[in-house]
Structure formats: structure tokens, C-alpha cells
Amino acid sequence: MLYFLxxxxxxxxxxxxxxxxxxxxxxxxxxxxxxxxxxxxxxxRKGCTVILNRIAWLWIGFNNLLVDLLHRVEWDVRGVxxxxxxxxxxxxxxxxxxxxxxxxxxVLNSRIPLLKFFLxxxxxxxxxxxxxxxxxxxxxxHRHTKEQIARKPELKGKDIAATQAAxxxxxxxxxxxxxxxxxxxxxxxxxxxxxxxYTHLLKPRAGGTAFVLQAMGEMIHTMLDxxxxxxxxxxxxxxxxCGRIDRIIIDVRTREIPSRFLGMDYExxxxxxxxxxxxVSDLWAEKDRRITELSKAG
Numbered sequence: 661m662l663y664f665l666x667x668x669x670x671x672x673x674x675x676x677x678x679x680x681x682x683x684x685x686x687x688x689x690x691x692x693x694x695x696x697x698x699x700x701x702x703x704x705r706k707g708c709t710v711i712l713n714r715i716a717w718l719w720i721g722f723n724n725l726l727v728d729l730l731h732r733v734e735w736d737v738r739g740v741x742x743x744x745x746x747x748x749x750x751x752x753x754x755x756x757x758x759x760x761x762x763x764x765x766x767v768l769n770s771r772i773p774l775l776k777f778f779l780x781x782x783x784x785x786x787x788x789x790x791x792x793x794x795x796x797x798x799x800x801x802h803r804h805t806k807e808q809i810a811r812k813p814e815l816k817g818k819d820i821a822a823t824q825a826a827x828x829x830x831x832x833x834x835x836x837x838x839x840x841x842x843x844x845x846x847x848x849x850x851x852x853x854x855x856x857x858y859t860h861l862l863k864p865r866a867g868g869t870a871f872v873l874q875a876m877g878e879m880i881h882t883m884l885d886x887x888x889x890x891x892x893x894x895x896x897x898x899x900x901x902c903g904r905i906d907r908i909i910i911d912v913r914t915r916e917i918p919s920r921f922l923g924m925d926y927e928x929x930x931x932x933x934x935x936x937x938x939x940v941s942d943l944w945a946e947k948d949r950r951i952t953e954l955s956k957a958g
Contacts, residue, residue, distance in 0.1 A: 663732045663903070670730045671902035681722045686788060689715045693795030709833050712796055713774045720769045727766060731903035735767070739912035743771040748834050748879050750872060750917070751775065753886035754861055754947060755840040759900035760888055764838075767910050772884070773834040778872060797829050799837075801871075824875045831879060837872055841865055841940065846894075858948040860955075866940040870926035870933070877922030885913040887947055889954045909954050915943075 662670065689712060696708035727733060749772055753764060765775065774796070781800040784790040794800075841864040844850065856863050873880065889909040899905055918939065924932050 662730050667902035674726050674901040685715055685719050689795055716774050720765045724766045734907040736909040737767050740771055745772055746834055749836040749882050749884050750880045751836055751838045751884040752841050755842045755845050756894045758897040763908050773836045775836050775838045777838050827876050839868055860951040861948050864940050864944045866937045870936055873921050874924055874926055881917055883915045883917050885915055887911040887950050
């Protein structure tokens with residue numbers, strides 16, 4: 661509707677409207693989160709969780725509406741027909757740009773439960789967002805380094821136990837855990853420094869995914885293997901807000917996670933660790949070929 665506006669004006673307008681939307685919804689989210697905290701009764705907590713997730717859904721939905729209002733993006737979306745918002749999922753995706761997250765939210769927001777990330781515990785101090793992540797039950801990781809465990813052996817196993825306890829709240833409410841296996845955005849420099857064996861991807865970090873499956877193996881059995889391609893070249897979040905990205909391909913493959921990897925002891929079982937890394941490498945090799953095919957088709 662407002663496609664005719666200059667790109668910088670559209671980007672500024674989109675950023676301003678997202679900020680206003682955040683400031684409107686944040687007090688409501690905080691109030692419900694406080695009620696959930698001070699009234700630890702299971703039915704109340706479950707009801708508050710539903711409301712909090714709905715607030716986040718509205719926030720994302722408004723952002724998606726801005727995309728439709730300000731931009732003219734051609735969405736080529738594949739493999740989402742059978743998704744169910746009542747199901748538990750683990751989602752991974754190649755990482756090219758900070759535009760990846762809003763693009764994936766645009767496609768998946770109403771099809772699966774709210775995307776949630778495992779976060780470093782230090783991120784809880786990020787202004788506004790830290791409180792929002794806490795209120796929305798984003799799991800904060802308490803991972804100890806090998807050096808810390810060497811100094812204090814009693815810490816061994818405490819991180820996964822704490823994470824499993826944090827994820828207990830997901831047992832009764834469907835959730836989607838999201839993780840970029842590459843751990844960082846793809847750049848030619850990073851690709852060269854890693855000596856990555858893939859054409860379009862950095863090396864996957866299997867440990868983070870293993871940590872999720874170890875902590876949540878009883879709940880999550882299905883992976884959504886998402887591949888995102890920008891046929892006209894990678895673009896950043898500002899380009900996304902300005903409407904400079906005119907076509908996005910999102911390919912979703914639904915995969916059942918092999919049962920041997922659910923609840924596995926990744927750190928202490930070498931055989932399982934090697935087998936899991938091989939499985940991830942095979943997924944990544946297939947994804948690399950898929951990106952080549954999608955790029956040519958685009």
C-alpha cells in the first residue's frame with residue numbers, strides 16, 4: 661500500500677512503529693509475568709503462559725503487517741502445509757543475515773508455537789528484551805567451561821540439570837526451540853578462515869543442538885530444517901525494514917529426530933557424540949546442495 665515511499669523513509673517508519681508497538685505491549689507483558697511469578701499455582705501459571713505467548717504473537721503479527729503494508733516481498737515458501745501449532749518443534753536454519761529471524765517469524769508465526777531461543781544467562785540484563793525473554797520463559801543457559809569444571813568437579817552435570825529444570829515448564833505448553841547451528845552469520849571471510857567444506861555454509865556447531873536435545877529429548881522429537889535464500893543477494897535487517905529485499909525463499913523440511921539422540925549424553929558418550937556429529941554433517945551437506953538448487957531456481 662505504501663510501496664511508493666522512499667526506502668529510507670519506509671525503514672525509519674517501520675522501526676518507529678515497531679518501537680511504539682513494543683512500548684505498548686511491554687507493560688501488559690510485564691504485568692502478566694508478575695502475576696505468574698507471585699501466584700505459582702499451576703492453572704494460573706499455565707493461563708499466564710498462554711497470555712504471554714499471545715502477546716508475543718501479536719507483537720510479531722504487527723511486525724508482519726508492517727511488511728505487507730510497506731514492502732512488496734515475493735515469498736516463496738515450501739513445506740509448511742502440515743505444520744501444527746499444537747506440536748513441539750526444534751528449528752534450525754542457515755544464518756545469512758539478521759533479516760533471517762523476522763523473515764522466519766513472518767512465515768512460521770501462526771503455524772507453530774512461538775519461537776524461543778536458548779540464551780546466555782548474561783542476556784537477561786539486556787534492557788527491555790531481557791525482561792521480555794524472562795517473562796516468555798526463554799531458557800537461560802548456565803553452561804560451565806571445561807576449565808571451571810576442572811577447578812570444581814562438582815559443577816559437572818549441573819548445567820544440563822539446570823536447563824532441564826528450566827524446560828520443565830514446556831512440558832504442558834507446546835514450544836518451538838530455535839537454534840542457528842552455524843552460531844554466527846555467514847560471511848566470505850568467516851567461510852575462508854574456517855576452511856568450511858561447504859559452498860554456502862559455515863561449519864555447524866553440533867554441541868548447541870545436542871544440548872537442546874539432551875535437555876528436552878522427552879518433549880521434542882521433530883526438527884524443522886529451514887533453508888533461507890535471498891535470490892538477489894544477502895541483505896541486512898535495515899534492507900529488510902526498507903523493503904530492499906524483493907524475494908525470499910524459505911524451504912522447510914520436517915524431520916523426525918533419531919530416537920538415539922533424544923536425551924543423549926553428548927559430552928560423556930564419545931560414540932554418541934561422533935555419531936551425532938556425523939548426522940549433523942550429513943544434514944549440512946544436503947542443505948548446502950539445496951541452497952545451490954534454490955539459488956539457481958531463484
